[in-house]
Every structure is written in C-alpha cells, then in structure tokens.
Amino acid sequence: MSRECCENNHKTKGAVEKTKEEIPDDDHSHHDHSGEGNESWLSHWPLLSALLILMVMLVLEFGFSYQPVFPFNLIIFTIAFLLAGYNVLGMAWQKAKHFDFFNEFFLMSVATIGAFSIGSYSEGVAVMVFYSIGEWFQDAAVDRAKRSIKALLDIRPDEVTVIRNGQTTVINPGEVQIDELIQVKAGEKVALDGILNSATATFNTAALTGESKPDTKRKGETVLAGMINLDKVSEVQVKSLFKDSKLSKILEMVQDATARKSQTQLFISRFAKVYTPIVFALALLVCLVPYFFTQPYDFHQWFYRALVFLVISCPCALVVSIPLGYFGGIGLASRNGILFKGSNFLDVMTKINMVIMDKTGTLTKGVFKVQEVVTVDRDKSEFIRIAAALEKDSTHPIAKAVVEYAGDAAGLERAENVEEVSGHGLKGTVAGSTVLAGNGKLLKKYSISYPGEVDSLVDTVVLIAIDNQYAGYITIADEIKEDAKQAIEQLHSMKIQTVMLSGDKQIVVDKIAQLLGIDKAFGDLLPEGKVEKVQGFKDAGSRIAFVGDGVNDAPVIALADAGMAMGGLGSDATIETADIVIQNDQPSKITTAIKIGRITRNIVWQNITIAMAVKILVLVLGAGGIANLWEAVIADVGVALIAILNAVRIQKINLD
Template identity: 40%
Template structure:
C-alpha cells in the first residue's frame, strides 16, 4: 500500500471518529447551533484538506472547474444554511470515493508492475581473481558476467561460454524456453533455467531491453487517448454549466412559485451540485485504458500510449512489409544461373561482395557459399538502399543487386522469369548471371489474414521485391493489394497516398520488422514493429511492438483495444445517464447529499468493475 493511500486511510479514519462523535452529541446540542457547527467542522477540516489544496493548485493553473469545486461550494453552502451533518457527511463520503479511486489505480498499476518486474537486482561480474556481485547499473560494455541457473539476466549480452535454456516469457509472452549456446544473444529480463553461462555485456543497463520495456509500459499512460481527453474537456465545460444550473435551482423556484421556502430550494440546489460530481466518469476512463495496456503487455505486446489503444480499435487498413514480416526473412538459395563462369564462382563473387552487409539476402548468400570468405579480397564497398551493393572483389568491379540496380547501372542482362527473389551479378560491367533465392511465409500469417478478411479489414503489401515474387506471396495469402519493387522512399510515398484517401475517422497501421522500416513505421497512423526484442529501431519508431515474430498477435492487440474502448463507452454512457437521473431527483428533493454521494460511489464502483475485465484479459 502506497504512502498516499495510507495517509488517506488515516485522514478518513480520524475524520470518521470525529464525525461519529459529533453525531452522538447531536441531540444534546440541538439548541447550540454554533457548538454543533464547530463539532462538524472538525471532521470536515480533517478530511477535506486535500480537496482544498487541490483546488488552490487548480486556481494557480486556471484549472479549477472540476469535482473539487462542486464539493466545496455544496458543503460550504450546506454549513451556511445549518445543514452541518449533511455537509460533513457528504465530504466524508466524497473522500471515501477518492480512496476507492486511489486503491483501484494502485492495484491496476501494481498488477502491471508485478508482471513487468523484470529488472534484476544484481549481477555477477567476473574479475581476474574472483566473482563479484554488483548492481547492474555498474556493468560496462565488454564486461564478462556469470549467469547461474535461476538468475535473471541483468543486461543485454552475448554468450561466450556454456549452454542453457532461457525463459523469455516476461519479455515476449512466449512460454516455450529457448536454447542458447556461445554466440547467441541474451536479453535482460529473461531467466536462465538450466546451465551456467558466461556472457559479454553488449549494452549498458539503462539501454538494455528490460529497462527500456519497463519504462515504455510505465510511461504509456502519459499519452492520453482522444476519448480520455474528451472526458476531461467534457468536465471542463460541464462543471460551470451545472454550477449555473444549481444556482438557478436555488433562486428561480422561490421567485416564480409563491409560498415556496427559499432555504429548501437552496438546499436542493446544493444537492444538485453534489449529485453533479463527475468522479465516476473521470476515474473509469483512464482506468480502462491502463487496464488495456497492462493486458497487452502480458501478451508480449507493448503499446506506447493510450492514444494508440484507441487508434488501433479504429484501424481499417493494415499495410505489411513482406520480407521479415509476412515471411521469415530467412532466405535459401534455390537456383544459380551463371553466365561465362561456374555456379560456385558466381556464388563466391556475390558472397564476397556482400561480405559486410547485414541484409537477410546477404546472409543467405554467405551461408550458401561453402568456402570461407577472405575479407582481404574485398574493397571499396558501397551499399545502395533498395538497390544492392558495389564492391571491388579481387580487384574487379562487382555489382550485386536487384533488377532496378542493373537497369540503373546500364548492365545488359536477361531478367529472370521464375518466382523467387533474383539477385543479379555483374563483373567488370558485364552481366555474370543471377542467383535465385526463396523466403518462407510465416506459419501464423495465414491465420491473421483470414481474421482480417473475416472482419472486413484491408490487407496491403508494400515490398521492394520483384513483381512476380510479391504477387505470388500476395495471392497465397489472399491480400487485397500489392505494390512491388518499391524503394524505401517509395513506401513512404505510397503510404501517404493511402492515408490521404481514407476517411478522417479511419486509421491505417503499418506492420514491419522495425529494422529497415523505421520511416514508414513513423509515418503511419500506427506503426507496429514485429520481433522488437532488442531492436532499437523498433523501440524508437514503432507505436506498438510485438516482442515475438508472430504476426497473429495483432489479433490479440485489436481485441484488447476494442474491448478497452467498449468498456470506456459503456462507462461513459452509464455515468452520464446516472448523473442526469440524480440531477432530476435532486431538483425534486428526492435525495439527500449523502444519498447523492453514495450514488456517485456506486457509479464509480460499477465502472471500475466493468474496467477490470480488460485488466484480467486471459493469458
């Protein structure tokens, strides 16, 4: 329990004792109105201090039209007309409502924090003579750490010695442990399950995966959703309106209806102000959004803000990158078609030219080359995004790239007419053949596409791959539109055309691998990065991050977002409807101040319970 909640418990406890004491002496003090007023002022002052303090802070910022103002006006007015017990009681129940709100928010944040408790307390640093336990913040890049079975990995590192299995559930939502060996990457926040490991630190604690994920989730609620801002704006204008209506209730009926007691209508007007308090509405909206973000994080889906939860629920078009998103991004050489050289020579030259590239195609070429590449053979490497690579290999000018690169460089060649990705090679300005490579469609992509089509959403592919390969993948997945042979800037341009053509209320999401799609991820209404674990570009550019390479998790993200918005709308309709009902009852004098506050607490509790199903979204 936080200090703020404990203090509130203490205030309410002490205030309640004084309030009950005042009630117990009421019959003895019936003739002494001053003493009775003082007896009720004591608990009132104890329990209302925070309300007045918040009011003063709001006045300094010119933001004082809220529920605190309504309660202060109503209770001061009640004291002025001698309704002392009602004034103190109304403020007491109002503070109990605030306590319930704090407890609800605290428990929600605690449930998220408990799941996200992935930052380790210590690390085992290997020194020249011994093993030393240090704080993870003290580790430097290049340090060697020892990770024992059961230890949580303190920082991002690379295994240098040992074999083990790693539990990444807290990061990715994936229950199946993964095996690691020397050379494999370790992500902070994962748990070492079996064997002892030695690993070299690759990132400082503050830059490691666990630290950045926790910061993202903790700060997500700072970005307000449109609906949440609407509720705040509604309250800003709602409060002065109900204050005016309350004043009219106090003065108009006695003036227009002869014989009606002025004090009775003043009391009804004060009840009107109490009944108008929008606490139930204000607490339930952010609580539902916070619950949605927490539910998503338990599914291995990081949502950077409440506004993205809302935007995802309105998304009608999903645009996908192909390589590494719809496909695994693990290429395999399927065919080699050389000209004036052998297959082995063509593969050797292409692999050497791609020796320094980290592109998936370059990796596949190097893996297929049986001989180890001597980097001394390679010089003057130039990489052209969206085209290919130029390099000197064994002193010869080599060009390796796609169809557009050959055309741009003026190479006369015969285009491949087979499905797959063709990598063309030219040596000393002469065409030397092509290497055909294939990628594999991810296992769960078909499930995602079927779900999108079932719910009348459009699926579009943007890719730099050739037309034939792109259309073959699009046809297999039954995608609505496909745009091939696009450069990175072409993807951004095409995305902007989609955004310009959609209705204002519709949203567009781009799904990419988060490595080379940063510009498109940033430009889309919602950027969804797949396999964001340890990918800095994904964490920076994307709005939603899938921590595993599983596109079908988008289905869960959409369901959570829609469920969150449904809960928010239900809460708003119920809260506003009950307010109108209470205001009518207050006008006719059918409720007391305490009744009005009790009703508001009831609305708050029901809205909180309605929000909890999002928080408890099944694993």
C-alpha cells in the same frame, strides 16, 4: 527481390533511463497510498474514524430517537467532518489560492460546508465521508494500474557479473562496456543485450515477448536483456550499453505510454473544465431563481436543493475512470506481448479499415536458406566466397543466408569500399574486383545484361556481377510464419482489407499473397515506392495500420495512422518510429491489438454513458426536491465505483 535494407547504419539515440519513482501521480490523487495491505488501511484511520462516528450518531438518532443537545452534535459532527475531509479541504484551499475554484475539491467543500450552515450536519459529514471513500477506491484502482507498470521495471537487473582479467566482478550494469564478457548464472536475468559466447544456453523470453516457451540459443546468436537463463552458467559478449538495450527501450515505451492521452481523455479533461463552472452557475440559479416565481420563497429549501445539485455534479467518476480504462488497455496489451506507446493509439486501432504489411520479417520468418547456386564460367566455391565477402557485414536476412551457406569460406576474402544501393543491393571491391550483389534493378542500373529467364524464377534471387560482367545467381527461399494465414483470415473477419508491399520480385510477392489470401500485393518497390503506395491509400480515405520490421519501413510506419513494428527481429529505427510494438513478431497480434483497442473503447464509453445518465437523472430529481443529499452522494459514489470496477475489468479479459 527483397533487398530493401542491407545494413543498419543508423544507431538510434539511447533511451533515457527512468526509475520507478518517475512515473507521475495523477492530479486528482490526494490520499497517501504508500503502503499496502494493513499499512494502507492504517493510513486511512482518520477517514475510518469519521465513518465510525457518523454510523454511531445515525444509530443513536434513528435507532434510539436520541436528540443530541446543541452544540454537542455540532462539535461531534465537526470532528468527523474534519477527519474525513481535511485532505479535500486542503486541496480546495491550495487551488483557491491560485484562483482555481472550478474543481471537485472546491465543489465538495462548498456543498458540505453549506450543509453545515443550514444545520444538516449528518448529511454534510456523509457527503464528505462517502466522497472520500470513493476517492480512496479510485486512487487504489489507479495505483494498482500504476504498480503493474512499475513492476515491469523490476525486470531490469540491478547488478551484473562481468569477467575482467579472468576474474568475475559484480558491478552496476551501467558500467559495463561494449564487447565485455558477462556471466549469467542459472536462474539469473540477462542484464545487457549481446551475443552468446557459450556453446548453447536456454532462456525464458516471456518478459520481452510474452512467449512462455523456452528458447535455446547457440554460440553467436543474439541474447537480449530481460531473458532468464534456465540451465547452466553462460557467458554473453555485450553488444549494447545498458541504456540502449531493447529492454530499456521497452520499459521507456511503457512508461511514456501513460503520459500520451487519448482523444477521449483529452475531451473529458476539457469537458470537466467547462462543465464544473456551468454546474456552479446552475446551482446558483436553482437557489435564487425560485425567489421570483414561488411565494412564499423558502431560502433553506432551495439552498438545500442547490447543494444536492453540486454534490451529484462532481465529475470525478469521469475524470478518473476513463484514464483508468486506458491504463487497463495498455496493461492488457502488454500481457499479450504488445506495446502501445500511448492510449491515443488504442483509439486509432478502433478506426483501422486497412492493414498494410511488409513481407520479409513480418509475414515471413526472414530466415533464408540458399537453395541453388548457378555460375557462368566460374568455380562455385570461388563464386560463393566472393559473394559472402561482400555480404558479410550486412544485417539483412538474405545476406546472412549467403554468409551462412559459405561457412568458413566467408572469412577467406575481405570486401572493401562496400556501399548500399538503396532498394537494389550492395557494391564493393573483393580481391581487386568490383562486385555487385543484388536484384535485377541493380545490374540494370550499371547496364549489365543477364539472362531474362532469371526474372521468372519464383524464389528470391541474388544476382552477382564481377567487373561489370554477369557472373551468376544464388536462389534463396524464405518461410511463411505459422500464424500469418490465421492473421489474414482474422483481419478479413473484421472487415479489414489487407495489402502487402515488398521490394521482392512481383512473382514472389504474388505467390505469398495467394497462399495467405491477401487482397492486394505490390512487389518491386523501392522504399520511396512504399511511401507512395501508403500515401495513395490514405488519400483514397483509408485508415491505415502499417506493419514492418526493417529500417526502410520506418518512413511508412511514420506515415501510417498506426505504425506497428515487429519488436523481436525489427530494427531499432523501426521500433522507435512505431506507435505499437509486437514483441514476439507474430502477425496474429495485429488483430489482438485491434481487439484490445475496441474493448477499451467500449468500456470507456460504457463508463461515460452510465456516469452521465445517472448524474443527469439525479440532477433533475435534486432540482425538483425529490432527491436529497444522501441520495446524491450515494449516486455519485456508486457511479464512481461502477465505473472503476468496469475499467478494472479490462485487465482481467482473456483474449484467447
């Protein structure tokens, strides 16, 4: 019987509030993108002016055979060079002061100043102009991805109407205390987690779950921050502080996700640190080695080829497009109601070959209904009243079903000294009698006998013992989620094995597994039993994603290669431990997460392959004197733009 978790006594540490400004900029950014639209264009007037000067000079030179007189051409091109490259030159100087010479800024500065030194003014300016334009596009793409993340912060309201002493006051949500009443007008966002105090209210929950269908709540039901009130003025009794709300935690997860790098990103960062000094050394060899093998040796010619080598070798297309691809993957997942806590978990999901799932709240709705009450020599109403008294303070779905069935009778008795017997049930004192409520293992633990036929019942059973005597049982049935079978079929189509672990009876687990087509199913498991099973599958070489929602699932979620939590009904401990959070509790989102991981990986590796292939080709052509500086810079900027557009494409993919 599924009694893994009867009470959530663990309150996790509140999420640290962060502001939009705290999302860090990448190290490569050196342009000012504070404005948007016309302001953004105006902020780049030096670069645009340099481009205009370059175009005019090229038209004069090649269109009208104009030959500018020295030093006029040097002055004009120097002005254009400084307008286009002052940011790059400044960054190169700042890094050089710290003895950091192996970076794209220093590389571009050396290449362009070198071009000026041999009289290739137009090419030197062109390299700097087009490199800066490429960086501009790269920065704009990265800023776009960051803005989509920052926009989530606008979901969180800046003010709330609180009811104090019968008067309404508008204050900061951070000042509201637990159990205070807040007022939410039609069209307003709920600022804090709580329970509905009004009779009914309808909310848009898309910000939290990605589900556009309105959700009607009734008095006493949970309302979460970020939901939008759709109909009338409603009152909500606050049950968590602003910093502890589920929305605040979701926002923190999204922000933190951009800081957790994938193995591919880490590899490229390390690669760039080794690659750049090697390129400098090779460029030096291209310039100097021919002295010993070619006669007559033309320094100007080989120095020019070395400059081409430096320009095309710039690693910025890789360094920028790869994290941009992962930003896109995280954004695509967020729009589909899935939160990845880091781009590294996008990579992990591509390697999963087994998905292990909890039953209650993951594959089933966790909405239990009492089916039958059977007692031994005791009045049923009294029996239910005693059982409900013990279960009243538990958050477990089974306990809630018993209390709901008891109705008003649940408040007639009070339980004392209630304790959870992990994986078994509850023990406490009601009206002076010691009461046990749980599974067969609980009664066996206290050496209490009960009819053997109870174990053969298919529905979930709550056994009740009073003063060490078996008193009867309550049968409870759960309902399978609508998309659970679809999720299992999709996983099988991806050649992924499915396993279900549950604390419920094996007969119940087998029934659910058969209905859904799950490969393997294990019941009667205590929390430590789940850990043993998952560890066993890992030891056998499986790459595992575990999906759960209860406090008792936190250890196995931490143990799995990818831990996934159901974020709607899931406990705070499980959501905090998980690597991936499914916000709308739909099992079908498991395959969506795997698809997004695979799409992201494919696009990232497409960028790596394209960038490296083009760079190697032009490096060879440049060293052989076939490619010049114009071709080098066009190839470099072109590769960067292709990679950026390919990475941005992730955010536009429709997974339906």
